[in-house]
Structures are given as C-alpha cells and as structure tokens.
Amino acid sequence: MKVRLSEGFVSFLYVLLIVTTLISFRNRGVDSSGFDLQILSKIIVWFFCGVLGLIFWFKVNFSLNSLCQLFIVIFSCYIVITSPFSPAGLYSVVTSIVFFCFVMFNILLFKTLEVSDVLKAVVISSVFISFASLISLFLFPGLVYQEFWNDLGYIEGVRLKGLTDNANSLGQLCAFSLFLILVNYRETFKGKVYFKYFILALLFLFLLLSQSRTSFLALCIALSYYYFFRRFKILYTFIYFLFCFATVVFLTEIHLHILPSFSRSGSIEELFTFTGRTLVWEAVIDLIRNEPFFGYGYASSKVIIPLNFETSWGWTTVNSHSFLLQLFLSVGIVGALPVIIIIVFQLFRLFSFKGRLSSSIFIFVLITGILESGAIGPIPNFMTLVWLLSIFLIHFENN
Helix, strand or coil: CCCCCCHHHHHHHHHHHHHHHHECCCCCCCCCCCCCHHHHHHHHHHHHHHHHHHHHHHHCCCCCCCHHHHHHHHHHHHHHHHHHHCCCCHHHHHHHHHHHHHHHHHHHHHHHCCHHHHHHHHHHHHHHHHHHHHHHHHHCHHHCEEEEECCCCCEEEEEECCCECCHHHHHHHHHHHHHHHHHCCCCCCCCCHHHHHHHHHHHHHHHHHHCCHHHHHHHHHHHHHHHCCCCCHHHHHHHHHHHHHHHHHHHCCCHHHHHHHHCCCCCHHHHHCCCCHHHHHHHHHHHHHHCCCCCCCCCCHHHHHHHHCCCCCCCCCCCCCCHHHHHHHHHHHHHHHHHHHHHHHHHHHHHCCCCHHHHHHHHHHHHHHHHCCHHHCCCCCHHHHHHHHHHHHHHHHHC
C-alpha cells in the first residue's frame, strides 16, 4: 500500500524532534523527578513522531532495509518490554518508549526523504538553536551558562550550554553540524556564502565556549576520516609518531608543565581521572557484576547510580559516562546483544572503509561513547539521533 506524506512536513517534524530533544529552559538537578510543561511538550512531540512512524511502518508491511535496522528495532522493543521491571519505574517505561519512537520515526524519515534533505534538517535545527542561544546570551545570561566544579567541590568556572540541557549537548550539536556543513558545503545554504560563513563561525565559537573537548576531538577525527577516506595510512602514521612523542613527554615528566593547560581547573588529576569519570566507572562495574545478564532496566541509572555512588563533597550522577557501561548496566549481556552486533558491524565498515559518510558519523558516536553514555543514555538524546542516522544511512550507501 502506498503512503504519501509531504516531504516538507516530514522535514519539519524532524527539525521539531531535534529541537525538542535538545532545548531546555531550566537546569534540572540529579534528583529532579518533577513533571512540568516543558517535559509534557517534549513527550507530546516524541510520541506524535513515534506513533506517526509506527503507523507508516505498518502501512508499508513492516519492511526494513537492512539487518542493522532490524537489530535496532529488536533492541527498542526489548527495552520497552523489560522497562516495567526497572527500579526507575515509570521513568524507565516512558524513556524506553521514547527510544522506540525515535527508531520508528527514522523508518519513516528514510523512506520519505532523500539523504541530503535529512542532513539539511539537522543543520537547520542547529542554526535555530544557535540563534536562539545567541539571543538568550544577551537577554537571559543566567540561563545559558553551566557551572563546573573541581575535585574538591568548588566552582572553577562556567561553560556555555546555550538553550540545550548541558554544555556537552551544545558541543555535540555544534561539532556535528560543523561536520555536515563542511562535508556538504555545496548543498547547504546555496547562494548564501556570507550567511554560511557566519553560521560556521558561530558554531565554532559555541563549540569552543562549551569546552566540550570530546566533541572537538570527534569533529577532527571525523573530518580526517572523511577527507582521507581510503588514504588513512597517513593518519595511522601520524598517530604512531604522536604516541612516541607522548611517551617521551611522559617519561621525561615534561607533562607536569604541559598537561595542566589542557584541563579546565588546571589540575593534572582532572585529566588522568577523565574529570572524575574513573570513580563513576568503578561504581558502575560493581553494579554490573551484580546483574550481568539482564541488567537493571533501561534508564535505571537514573535511580541506581545515585543510590550507590557519591563523592566526598556530595556530587553524584545519573549515567555511567560510558556507552558500553551504560548499555550493560541497563540491559545486561542478553539485552546488549543486538547493539553489540550493530556496533561490531559499524566498526567493520569503519576500518574497512565501507561507507564514507555513515562511518564518519559513527565516529561521533564512538568518540562520545568513550567518556559519555551518549546514544544509550538514561534518556534518548541528540547522540541517539546521530547514531540512528549512521545506522539508517548504511542502506543508502550500499545501494
């Protein structure tokens, strides 16, 4: 059965989905569990996109274009089915359904739009949020900054978060949008050269002010991979000599004078603990050992980590700050199997240079997932959409 939806309407929904997922008008604490108008509006948009995608998928006889799409659908169904058993209760149920909605809408998205239109919608979303954040920078400066602390619990400074929920989200959005514009510059903002340069400058400035080092690293590696595609031996050689240089620097203790300049607080300890993440990882690994096969349920980290981890100065978190740790904490070995299959396949494509664009986009998921829960976080987020984008692009590149 043929189903006709306006391409403009689907593009608008995708922009709305991205903006709704990212934008935030207040800072919620770790223990925040209240339900307000902002959360309600997000749920309405997420569920509407998901239901529309599900209806469309039903109308096209539940057809999928690749095994990776099948595995991500299986994973999304699994977390919905198991979410009622999570200690996070209703929170897990709602967030798992949101993840399912993201998957369903991507099925609709890639069966309706051309790839170039999908990528352009991401850039439009980024431009909208960037301009809104720029205006808010002057009108509501207290809303667009995020404080960060040192290991003793003292405030060291602020990072720009714009109208997103945190500084890392802004960094991820800016880095990914910069990548899309730079690799697709002929299709973006046709005939509007000065405007494009302004957007590039604004996104780069926001990326720097967000102080999201992981996002900046992901941007550099993704651009390198994209432009040195099939000639990556140059970068392998560079990495080798960089490793040799780093070894010499470390053994001669020059790092004691150099490394502090790369930390936000000026402390070397911040770098070696990945801004305190190693402490979180230790606690999460202990939790995984207690429930290795089925985990605690999707988004259970919202409850389970604060109950089992807290620093000496009272700070805790709601995610594992690692993609794989968050995955195994949430769904265990059994539930993680579909995701592991997808990741292994994407890694194979990455290192065998199959799929220039999808593999470059996957680098953002990979790099972010080292130090953040990223695409598999306690609530579906922008990196979830980026990961789905890399998965659904595989079919188009193969054909």
